[in-house]
Amino acid sequence: MALHLVTxxxxxxxxxxxxxxxxxxxxxVVLDNLDGGKRENVPHGATLVTGSIADRAAVDELFAGHTxxxxxxxxxxxxxxxxxxxxxxNYEVNVLGSIHLINAALRTNVRYFSYASSxxxxxxGRVPMHEDDHPQPADxxxxxxxxxxxxxxxxxxxxxxxxxxxxxHNVYGERQNMADPLRNAVAIFLNQIMRxxxxxxxxxxxxxxxxxxxxxxVGCFLDAADTPRHWNRAINIGSQQPCTVLExxxxxxxxxxxxxxxxxHLATREEVHAAYTSSELARLLLGGWKDTPLAEGLAATAAxxxxxxxxxxxxxxxxxxxxxxxxxxxxxxxxxxxxDTQP
Numbered sequence: 001m002a003l004h005l006v007t008x009x010x011x012x013x014x015x016x017x018x019x020x021x022x023x024x025x026x027x028x029v030v031l032d033n034l035d036g037g038k039r040e041n042v043p044h045g046a047t048l049v050t051g052s053i054a055d056r057a058a059v060d061e062l063f064a065g066h067t068x069x070x071x072x073x074x075x076x077x078x079x080x081x082x083x084x085x086x087x088x089x090n091y092e093v094n095v096l097g098s099i100h101l102i103n104a105a106l107r108t109n110v111r112y113f114s115y116a117s118s119x120x121x122x123x124x125g126r127v128p129m130h131e132d133d134h135p136q137p138a139d140x141x142x143x144x145x146x147x148x149x150x151x152x153x154x155x156x157x158x159x160x161x162x163x164x165x166x167x168x169h170n171v172y173g174e175r176q177n178m179a180d181p182l183r184n185a186v187a188i189f190l191n192q193i194m195r196x197x198x199x200x201x202x203x204x205x206x207x208x209x210x211x212x213x214x215x216x217x218v219g220c221f222l223d224a225a226d227t228p229r230h231w232n233r234a235i236n237i238g239s240q241q242p243c244t245v246l247e248x249x250x251x252x253x254x255x256x257x258x259x260x261x262x263x264x265h266l267a268t269r270e271e272v273h274a275a276y277t278s279s280e281l282a283r284l285l286l287g288g289w290k291d292t293p294l295a296e297g298l299a300a301t302a303a304x305x306x307x308x309x310x311x312x313x314x315x316x317x318x319x320x321x322x323x324x325x326x327x328x329x330x331x332x333x334x335x336x337x338x339x340d341t342q343p
Contacts, residue, residue, distance in 0.1 A: 003027040005068045007053055007101065008075030009046065010037030012176050012184075013116065013168075016218045017072060019043050024222065029066055031059075032075065035316070036177045053097030063104040071105050072221055073098065074116040079182040081271060083141035085319045094144035102155055112162050113152065114221055117234060119169035119275050121146040127208070128278040131167075131236060138272050149234055156232045164224040165234040169276055173214030173297065174304040181313040185245060186211065189252040190302060193261055194310035199253070203268035205246025210276035212239040213297035216289050223286040230285045236277035239291045248294065255298035256306075 004021055008014035009030030014037070021028050022045045030042050033052040042048045051058035053075050077083070077093040098115075105113055120142030122129040137143040152163040176187035189199045217237045224230065243251075246263075253261045283289065 001025055001027055002069035003029065003066060004070045004072060005029050005031060005062075005066070006046075006072045006074065007031045008037065008073075008116075010034055010039060010041045010048060011074065012036075012041075012173070013171055013214055013218060014072075014074040015041040015043065015175055016173070016214050017074065017221050018046050020218060020222055021072075022046060029062075029068070031062060036180060041175050052093070053101055054093050056100045059097075059100040059104050063108050068105075068108065068110050070112040070114065070225055071101060071110055072114040072116075072225075073101055076116065078118075078141065079180070079317065080118075080120055080139055080141040081269065082182055082317065082319075083139050083144070085321050086317055087140055088320055089317075090140045090144055094141070095147055098148045099151065102151065102161070106155070106159055106161055110161065112164075112225055112231070114225055115148060115152060115163055115165040116221075117149055117165040117167045118142065118145045119167055119236070119238070119277055120272075121149065121167060121234075122275070122277075124272050127242070127274045128210075128240070128276055129236070130278050131234060131281055153232065162228065162231040164231055166220055166224060166282075167234055167236045167238075167277060168217065169212060169238045170209045171212045171214050171217065171238075173301050176301070178305065178308070179311045179314045181315055182317070185248065186252060186298070186301065187305075189249055190256065190305040191310055191313070193253070193256050193258060194305065198262040198264035199249050200264050200266050201246055201249055202266050202271070204265065205244055205249065205263075206273075207245045207271065208242050208274040208276065209245065209248070210239040210242045211248055211294055211297075212237075213292040213300075216292050216297075219289070220282060220286050227286065235282045235285065236279050237282045237286075238277055238279050240276075240279060241291050241294060242274075242276050243294065251294050251298050252302070255295065255302040 009018045010032035028046040030048045083090045121135045123136040123138035149165045155161050172186035178187040178191040220237045
């Protein structure tokens with residue numbers, strides 16, 4: 001029975017991965033700073049260690065006290081759209097934090113390193129995006145993710161730590177952090193409906209994404225770990241059913257039983273207009289999976305959200321470039337947070 005580390009295991013995707021590892025008979029230690037994750041998300045049987053990957057001393061202490069077979073690295077600062085305005089935080093967590101883990105894994109002879117990457121590495125390009133496309137990140141978050149992919153490739157070649165980078169996109173499902181006003185459109189829309197607020201869509205909502213139900217792809221982390229012949233590469237995983245953000249908003253309304261709930265169109269913001277990948281390679285190498293239809297996945301997620309109940313949006317981010325330069329969409333997204341937390 002192997003002992004695995006799951007960073008970000010109290011969060012959304014990480015907690016589902018922890019479920020799968022435990023069900024497969026493994027022991028799991030979760031490292032999470034509980035910024036976006038919650039204690040109640042950590043499955044029974046896993047050990048929670050509270051701490052940040054950006055804290056080198058905490059990471060070193062954790063590895064000194066455990067002998068990990070594999071590291072599944074899902075912890076990240078993932079507010080892609082605002083990452084350029086919080087550069088230091090983005091790179092401290094997503095780059096330096098990842099480097100702390102890689103160094104610790106090398107020192108303790110970890111067998112395998114699994115990395116949760118992102119479609120953001122591609123930037124603007126053809127869709128669907130393929131692994132042989134030239135990555136050209138359009139924001140600081142994507143740049144950080146690509147930096148660690150490249151560092152892992154160098155580390156595998158020079159120091160022998162095998163890895164797989166799984167490039168995900170627009171994953172949704174139970175346990176999403178509905179309190180985060182800056183990411184996870186499905187969770188934001190569900191929370192807005194339950195709070196009696198209009199769904200807010202940037203621009204005309206024609207941005208195209210493939211929304212991926214978490215249960216469809218979380219098993220790919222285990223499949224990749226178990227197939228050494230396909231290690232040391234980046235692989236796209238995600239749904240191949242693209243739709244517009246506006247279509248998804250309508251689908252969320254239907255799933256919540258309020259098909260006429262108002263939709264408010266905000267000013268257009270700077271973002272990649274179409275971002276989704278081909279997952280043909282993953283389905284070939286890791287075993288195929290059936291994409292859960294959006295309506296079906298949203299129905300299950302809506303049922304969880306209703307049971308969970310609405311939450312006050314809350315963002316602790318402070319723009320590093322000054323409040324006078326913050327974009328209108330950021331002001332709109334965080335205004336409610338400030339109002340709800342006033343004494």
